[in-house]
Amino acid sequence: MKPADRQVLIERVVSAHRALDPLERLKSEPAFHDLDEAGRREAYELALTTRRLEAALDEAGLSSTGWAVLKRITER
Amino acid sequence: MDLDVHLAAIGAGDTQAFARWVAGAEPSVRASLARFAAQVDVEVVVQEALLRAWQFAPRVQCDGKPNCLLRFSVRAARNLAIDEVRHRRREVLRVPIDEELPVAPVEPDPLLRRAVEECRKQLPENPSRALLARVEAQGLESDAQIAERLGMKLNTLLKNFGRARQFLLECLERRGVHLSGELSA
Numbered sequence: 393m394k395p396a397d398r399q400v401l402i403e404r405v406v407s408a409h410r411a412l413d414p415l416e417r418l419k420s421e422p423a424f425h426d427l428d429e430a431g432r433r434e435a436y437e438l439a440l441t442t443r444r445l446e447a448a449l450d451e452a453g454l455s456s457t458g459w460a461v462l463k464r465i466t467e468r
Numbered sequence: 469m470d471l472d473v474h475l476a477a478i479g480a481g482d483t484q485a486f487a488r489w490v491a492g493a494e495p496s497v498r499a500s501l502a503r504f505a506a507q508v509d510v511e512v513v514v515q516e517a518l519l520r521a522w523q524f525a526p527r528v529q530c531d532g533k534p535n536c537l538l539r540f541s542v543r544a545a546r547n548l549a550i551d552e553v554r555h556r557r558r559e560v561l562r563v564p565i566d567e568e569l570p571v572a573p574v575e576p577d578p579l580l581r582r583a584v585e586e587c588r589k590q591l592p593e594n595p596s597r598a599l600l601a602r603v604e605a606q607g608l609e610s611d612a613q614i615a616e617r618l619g620m621k622l623n624t625l626l627k628n629f630g631r632a633r634q635f636l637l638e639c640l641e642r643r644g645v646h647l648s649g650e651l652s653a
Contacts, residue, residue, distance in 0.1 A: 396627075403626035408607030410512055418516060420509035429506035436505035438633070440498060441647055445636055448584035449603050453491040453576050457498075457511065460607030461518045462487055 401427050405435035406442050408456035469573045470534035478537070479526040486522055492573040493538045494518065499572075500542045504549040513552065517545035538571045580645060587639035595632035598625050 393401075404423035411419045424432060443455035454462070471492045477485035497517050501510045521541040530536035591599065601614045609617070615625040640647055 396623075399630060400623050400626045403630055404611060405509070405511070407602070407611055408511060408515075409605070409610050410509075410515065410607075411610070418512045420512055424509045432506045436502065436510055439511065440495070441637065442633055443494065443498065444647060445584055445633065446603050447491060447494075447574075448577070448581045449588065449599075452487055453581075454487060455494060456603065456605065456607035457514055458487065458490040458494055458518075461490060461515050461522075462483060463606065463608055464515075464519060465486070465522050466483055 398427070398431055402431055402435045402438065405432070406439045408443075408460050410460075469575050471538050471573045472530065472534060472536050475525060475528070475530070475537050478522065479528075486525075489521070489537065490518055492575065493521070493541060495574045496538060496571045497541050497545050500570075501545055501549055504553065507556075508549050508552045510549075513545050513548045516548055517541045520544045535571050535573060538573060542571055580647075583640055583643050583645050584636060587636050587643075590639060591632055591635055594620075594624075595628045595635060598628035599632035599636075601625075602629055 401423040405421050405427065407421070410421060413419050424435070427435065443457055446455040447453050447458070450459075469492065471489050474482075474485040474489040478489060494514065498510065498514050501508075501513055504510060504513070518541060521537055521544070524540065524544075525537060528537055528540050533539075588596065588599070597618055598614075598620070601618055602611075605614050611625060612622055615622045618625065620628070637647060
């Protein structure tokens with residue numbers, strides 16, 4: 393895998409967006425399964441940093457993960 | 469900091485109180501899953517565990533120690549991750565049930581917020597657009613949808629997002645804010 397392709401997969405895993413299955417359970421990001429263990433760990437570390445930055449940029453102090461969860465409870 | 473100050477309101481269905489709780493709790497829940505990072509999609513587990521906190525808040529039995537709901541969520545996250553590993557590997561993971569699960573709620577940090585905002589203003593145009601679009605999407609739009617909205621190719625969006633994050637981290641480092649080290653410590 394080219395480094396650029398690997399980085400794209402990692403960024404997809406870092407995103408907080410996850411599709412729902414028919415039972416409204418979150419599905420794993422497909423790119424997660426295309427990464428090796430080192431890539432998955434790298435995505436995890438980048439997500440830690442990314443969520444902190446997102447929260448700092450948000451008026452309510454919420455990351456994109458926090459907003460995604462809130463959206464799910466308010467739409468139920 | 470005891471996030472249980474929000475517990476009664478959350479139990480009564482106050483979503484604003486839950487938002488304040490999530491802002492402080494999410495980093496601990498995510499950090500608690502480091503050992504599973506190579507085996508499960510941690511983002512899914514974090515979101516499901518936070519959702520369970522909302523669902524179970526009215527019924528959580530507190531033990532008098534701080535951060536009762538957060539500790540419940542960290543346990544829920546760990547159990548969800550173990551279930552996922554078992555489901556995929558069909559094997560038993562040995563994790564001590566009574567293991568102490570540390571929690572460290574995050575408090576609002578106005579200095580960090582100001583530093584990040586000032587660094588964000590210095591971002592080149594396309595990384596800035598990618599970063600803001602993902603923040604505005606609030607985890608509800610796929611990257612493909614965001615890319616289409618911005619008129620970028622998907623890979624270009626993702627590369628710009630990575631550049632934006634790197635730029636912000638380097639800018640923060642120059643200001644003496646070491647976010648990466650702080651999070652992995």
